[in-house]
Amino acid sequence: MDPLTALADLVAFPTVSDRPLIALAAWLAERAQDAGMRVERFETSPGKCNVLARIGPQDTDGLLLCGHMDVVPVAGQDWSSDPFHLDRRGDRLYGRGACDMKAFLAATTCALAELPLQHLDRELVLAWTHDEEVGCHGSRALLRQLDQVGGGLPSLALIGEPTNFEMCRAHPGHTTLKITCTGRAAHSSRPGLGTSAVRIAADILDALDRLQEELAAEDQDVDPQILDALPTPYPVLNCGQIHGGTAVNIVPDRCELLVGLRQLPGQSGHRIFNRVQALVDSVALRWARQGGGASAEILQEAPALLTPAGTELERLLRPHASSDKAGAAAFATDGGNLALAGVHSIVFGPGSIDVAHRADEYVPVDQLWTCQRVVSDIVRRRCMPMA
Numbered sequence: 001m002d003p004l005t006a007l008a009d010l011v012a013f014p015t016v017s018d019r020p021l022i023a024l025a026a027w028l029a030e031r032a033q034d035a036g037m038r039v040e041r042f043e044t045s046p047g048k049c050n051v052l053a054r055i056g057p058q059d060t061d062g063l064l065l066c067g068h069m070d071v072v073p074v075a076g077q078d079w080s081s082d083p084f085h086l087d088r089r090g091d092r093l094y095g096r097g098a099c100d101m102k103a104f105l106a107a108t109t110c111a112l113a114e115l116p117l118q119h120l121d122r123e124l125v126l127a128w129t130h131d132e133e134v135g136c137h138g139s140r141a142l143l144r145q146l147d148q149v150g151g152g153l154p155s156l157a158l159i160g161e162p163t164n165f166e167m168c169r170a171h172p173g174h175t176t177l178k179i180t181c182t183g184r185a186a187h188s189s190r191p192g193l194g195t196s197a198v199r200i201a202a203d204i205l206d207a208l209d210r211l212q213e214e215l216a217a218e219d220q221d222v223d224p225q226i227l228d229a230l231p232t233p234y235p236v237l238n239c240g241q242i243h244g245g246t247a248v249n250i251v252p253d254r255c256e257l258l259v260g261l262r263q264l265p266g267q268s269g270h271r272i273f274n275r276v277q278a279l280v281d282s283v284a285l286r287w288a289r290q291g292g293g294a295s296a297e298i299l300q301e302a303p304a305l306l307t308p309a310g311t312e313l314e315r316l317l318r319p320h321a322s323s324d325k326a327g328a329a330a331f332a333t334d335g336g337n338l339a340l341a342g343v344h345s346i347v348f349g350p351g352s353i354d355v356a357h358r359a360d361e362y363v364p365v366d367q368l369w370t371c372q373r374v375v376s377d378i379v380r381r382r383c384m385p386m387a
């Protein structure tokens, strides 16, 4: 099979994160089995599973190739062609996930089909994850699943997210915070009898703005080379959703804010959350006499990635990379979770993140073939060093 055919097959599975993806997982599992690998499927919830495939002597000196199987939604986007049918126009292949990140899955599958995998000196492992796009849930579950069956992972991982073949050894994390404001409901003709939770939320937004200014002005204590590569060289807070009130003529007694925090490589989301909690507590204290309150909690944390410079994988990828330096990606990946298991990841793959998640997402045809050659080369050099 060539990578174009494989990518067409993969794009045809509409694996938007809110849908099941077991059919796509079965396709990938079958190809890995055909390549001689031992395949395990770990079901996390109905319709959702991770695929783990191994071959070669088990040790930590091998190589992990990791990618996510889910894609972002197409609803509300203006596509020029069916997003779940790979469409070649000129030198580009269009389709949802063509770039992020089914191109890597297709290229890897085809590369492994052609390699003599029965002669590995070091272990090769594939980890295909679910629900990366909605908070890296699959890779987090995979660590628990591996704990249960007692299997380890190689110490180096390639995560084939779209970086236009730039090496990224770091990226910010993403922590989702929920702030709940509570007041007292009343008829809006008698506002004095109530306390508006939406008004409390407005105070919290002001306080979050001040915290954002403080964070932007602080010394970040992050490797300057990594900081330089990030579009925003400080932790970012974004209130992305607000839900408050039930009717226009009722003083609202509840308002919820969802706030995204992008902590920098090497920073803990929990530590910055403590500062958010302190500001929420101080706003709550001001409103307490009027029966108002507010509280904050962490809904989930996708950790940041910070792989040391100069890993063996960086050395192997350098001849194929568009730049000699390993920098930082702006987006979060499964690499943050893998780091919790001691895995050092480099994010490197075909396509550009600039066209991902948008209508008419595409990957250049030549990059698909290049990716197959790169995977083939690094598997040979890492896992068959005696050959």
Ligand SMILES: [Zn+2]
Residues within 6 Å of the ligand: 068, 100, 101, 132, 161, 162
């Ligand atoms: Zn992705």
